[in-house]
Amino acid sequence: ASDKPAVKGDLPRLAIIIDDLGHNWPRALKFMEIDSALTLAILPNAAHARQVADAALERGQEIMLHLPMEPLEYPRINPGPGALLNTMAPDELSAQLEHDLAAFPGAAGVNNHMGSKLTAQSEPMNQVLSQLKLKGLYYVDSLTTGESVARSSARFSKIPFAERTVFLDHDHQPDQIRRQLKALVRYAKKHGQAVGIGHPYRETLAVLAAEMPQLKDQVRLVRASEVVRIPN
Numbered sequence: 001a002s003d004k005p006a007v008k009g010d011l012p013r014l015a016i017i018i019d020d021l022g023h024n025w026p027r028a029l030k031f032m033e034i035d036s037a038l039t040l041a042i043l044p045n046a047a048h049a050r051q052v053a054d055a056a057l058e059r060g061q062e063i064m065l066h067l068p069m070e071p072l073e074y075p076r077i078n079p080g081p082g083a084l085l086n087t088m089a090p091d092e093l094s095a096q097l098e099h100d101l102a103a104f105p106g107a108a109g110v111n112n113h114m115g116s117k118l119t120a121q122s123e124p125m126n127q128v129l130s131q132l133k134l135k136g137l138y139y140v141d142s143l144t145t146g147e148s149v150a151r152s153s154a155r156f157s158k159i160p161f162a163e164r165t166v167f168l169d170h171d172h173q174p175d176q177i178r179r180q181l182k183a184l185v186r187y188a189k190k191h192g193q194a195v196g197i198g199h200p201y202r203e204t205l206a207v208l209a210a211e212m213p214q215l216k217d218q219v220r221l222v223r224a225s226e227v228v229r230i231p232n
Contacts, residue, residue, distance in 0.1 A: 012188035014219040015039060015162070015227045016196045016208070017111065017140065019066050022046025027200045032061055034209050039224040041066035041111050044100040045081040057106045062223040064140070065107045067100055069115030071144070079114040086117055090127055097131055108225050109138035109160075111197075112150075120147035129157040138228040140164065142197060151231055160228035168198040168207075177207040181215070188219050193227045 017039045021028045025048040031038060032055065040056050041064040042049050056063045068079035070086050082100045084093055101107065110132055118124055119141065129150070132139055138160035141150035154161035166184045169177050181196070188194035198204045215221065 011218070011220040012191075013193040013222045013227055014184065014188045014196065014215075015193070015222055015224045016168075016198060017041050017064065017164075017224055018198050018200060018204075019111070019113065019142070020199050021052050021066070022049035024048070024200055025051055027202075027205065028052040029055065030205055031200065031208075032056060032059060034205070035212055035221060036061055037221040037223055038208075039064060041113075042104060042107075043068065043080065043082075043113060044103040049103060053104045053106060062108050062225060063104060063106060064224065065100055065104055065110045066113045067097075067110050067115075068113045069118040071114040071116045074117065077114070084115075084118055084124065084128065086121060086124070088124075093124055093127060094131060097128060101135065101137075107137065108223075109140060109228070111140040111164075111224075112142045112144065114144060115142070116145040116147075119150050120145055122149050122153065125149050125153040126156055129153045129159050133157045133159040138162075138225060140195065140224055140228065155231040158230050160225075161231055162195050162224065162228045164197045165194040166196050168196050169201055169204045172201055172203045174203050174207050177204055178211065181207065181211055185215065185218050194219075195224070195227055 019041045022043045023046045039062045043066050068083035141163040143164045168180045184196045
């Protein structure tokens with residue numbers, strides 16, 4: 001018997017999120033043209049953020065707020081404007097989050113940009129995820145640290161949640177991106193779904209565009225909103 005599912009609905013689900021969008025408008029447009037199921041995560045204060053968001057929504061594409069959060073290496077490594085920092089009082093954190101969310105009223109969810117320090121702290125994460133829950137948004141943990149408490153905060157807040165399975169392009173070499181894509185598909189086949197995160201690199205664009213037809217024979221490419229669940 002063939003191990004290829006008889007109908008498309010049986011295929012494992014794969015969500016691919018493209019992070020760090022908003023700086024390069026032509027590149028963002030090229031990612032939109034690859035497939036309408038790619039989810040676009042846009043930085044709140046990038047020069048072309050609103051332009052990318054509006055174009056994506058017009059095409060019916062799902063967008064997320066790519067939320068800057070404090071990394072362990074801060075301030076040597078800066079997550080950029082709009083960042084949530086560990087030193088912020090709860091009302092300050094809340095106001096900054098509101099401000100970032102206001103940049104994209106059409107966002108379906110949020111994932112973290114950096115955040116290896118903040119995502120490991122229960123108090124701010126419980127606050128952030130509770131605030132997102134009230135707005136009917138989901139949260140995807142980019143898993144920039146093994147110490148992340150996002151899953152338990154999502155359980156506490158009862159917010160739809162997923163976490164990144166694989167970074168596609170930590171290494172920009174096209175062969176390495178292909179290898180990561182294969183690993184992502186293997187995981188999806190084993191577990192029923194997977195979440196890949198890529199970045200707006202030329203190489204990522206080229207590999208995804210070239211691999212998309214055969215990728216879609218093996219998995220069902222879905223938006224991030226289709227793989228999130230409230231954790232048990």
